[in-house]
Amino acid sequence: MKTLLPTSTAGSLPKPLWLAQPETLWSPWKLQNEELIAGKQDALRLSLDDQLRAGIDIVSDGEQTRQHFVTTFIEHLNGVDFEKREVVKIRNRYDASVPTVVGAVERQKPVFVDDARYLRQLTKQPIKWALPGPMTMIDTLYDAHYKSREKLAWEFAKILNQEAKELEAAGVDIIQFDEPAFNVFFDEVNDWGIAALERAVEGLKCETAVHICYGYGIKANTDWKKTLGSEWRQYEEAFPKLQQSTIDIISLECHNSRVPMDLLELIRGKKVMVGAIDVATSAIETAEEVADTLRKALQFVEADKLYPSTNCGMAPLSRQVAAGKLNALSAGTDIIRRELLA
Numbered sequence: 001m002k003t004l005l006p007t008s009t010a011g012s013l014p015k016p017l018w019l020a021q022p023e024t025l026w027s028p029w030k031l032q033n034e035e036l037i038a039g040k041q042d043a044l045r046l047s048l049d050d051q052l053r054a055g056i057d058i059v060s061d062g063e064q065t066r067q068h069f070v071t072t073f074i075e076h077l078n079g080v081d082f083e084k085r086e087v088v089k090i091r092n093r094y095d096a097s098v099p100t101v102v103g104a105v106e107r108q109k110p111v112f113v114d115d116a117r118y119l120r121q122l123t124k125q126p127i128k129w130a131l132p133g134p135m136t137m138i139d140t141l142y143d144a145h146y147k148s149r150e151k152l153a154w155e156f157a158k159i160l161n162q163e164a165k166e167l168e169a170a171g172v173d174i175i176q177f178d179e180p181a182f183n184v185f186f187d188e189v190n191d192w193g194i195a196a197l198e199r200a201v202e203g204l205k206c207e208t209a210v211h212i213c214y215g216y217g218i219k220a221n222t223d224w225k226k227t228l229g230s231e232w233r234q235y236e237e238a239f240p241k242l243q244q245s246t247i248d249i250i251s252l253e254c255h256n257s258r259v260p261m262d263l264l265e266l267i268r269g270k271k272v273m274v275g276a277i278d279v280a281t282s283a284i285e286t287a288e289e290v291a292d293t294l295r296k297a298l299q300f301v302e303a304d305k306l307y308p309s310t311n312c313g314m315a316p317l318s319r320q321v322a323a324g325k326l327n328a329l330s331a332g333t334d335i336i337r338r339e340l341l342a
C-alpha cells in the first residue's frame with residue numbers, strides 16, 4: 001500500500017434506523033425476507049459511502065449484513081443448535097445465553113463471500129474483511145460435543161481458512177480475525193490460540209490481521225476495564241508469540257486506554273493498526289487528540305507500518321457520532337502525514 005498512514009476502522013459501523021434498532025448489540029432486524037436482503041445491501045453501500053466521504057483509505061462493509069460479529073458467522077455452520085441454549089460467561093466477564101455445539105461443526109457454503117464480492121465491485125479502494133477468530137468463537141458457545149476448547153477452536157480455524165480463501169479470491173485485500181479473547185485467556189493464547197489463528201490464515205496470499213481490544217463500549221466491558229488498574233498490560237502476554245507469528249498486521253486499542261504504548265516495542269517489525277478513536281464514548285475526538293495518540297505510537301512503530309484505526313467496532317454508537325469519529329480519524333492522520341513529510 002503506497003498511502004502513508006492508511007486509515008481504516010476496526011470493523012463494524014452503525015446500521016441505518018430502518019434496518020435495525022440503533023445503538024444496540026445483537027439488534028433485531030426491522031425487515032424480513034427479500035426486503036431484508038435488499039436492505040442489507042443498501043446499508044452496505046451507505047456504510048461504504050460514509051467511509052469514502054470521511055477519506056478512509058482501507059474500507060469495509062461496516063458489518064452491515066451481520067447481527068453480531070461472532071454469532072452471524074456461526075449461524076451459517078452445521079453442528080450448532082441455536083434453539084438449545086445455555087448460559088455461559090463470555091470472556092470471564094458477563095453472562096449470556098449462547099447456542100450449543102451438538103455435533104461436528106462444518107461450513108456447507110460460503111458465509112460472507114457474496115457480500116465481499118458486492119463490496120469489491122463498488123470500490124477500487126483496498127478492502128478489509130473481518131471474521132471472528134477461533135478462540136473468540138468458542139468463547140461464545142456451549143460445547144456439548146468436542147468437550148475441548150482447543151479441539152473446537154481447531155475445527156473453527158479450518159472452517160475460517162476455507163472462508164478466508166474464498167474472500168481472498170473475491171478480491172479482499174486484508175482479512176482480519178477478531179480475537180478479543182486474546183486479552184483474557186493468556187495461557188490458552190500461548191498454548192494453542194495463536195497456532196489456531198495461524199491455521200486460519202494458512203496458505204493465504206492477501207494480508208492478514210488480528211484485532212485484539214477491550215471490547216465494545218457496553219457496560220459489561222466498561223465495568224471490567226475499571227477492575228484492570230492503572231496500567232493495562234494484557235497485550236504483553238500474547239505479543240511475543242504474535243511477533244513471531246505469520247500474521248501481518250496487529251490491530252490494537254490505544255486511544256484513551258491505559259495500555260502503556262511502550263508495549264508496542266514487543267511487536268516491532270509487524271504492521272500495527274493503532275486504535276486512535278475511543279468507541280466507548282460518544283464524545284468525538286479532536287484531530288489533535290488523534291494525532292497525539294499516533295505520535296506516541298510512532299515511537300515504537302515505523303511510519304510505513306502504522307495504520308491509524310479505531311479502538312474497536314462502532315456498531316453500538318449513533319451514526320452521527322460514528323461519522324464524526326471517522327472524520328476525526330482522517331483529520332488527525334493528516335496532521336501526522338504533514339509532520340512526517342515536512
Ligand SMILES: [Zn+2]
Pocket residue numbers: 010180211212213214215216311312313
Ligand atoms: Zn474490538
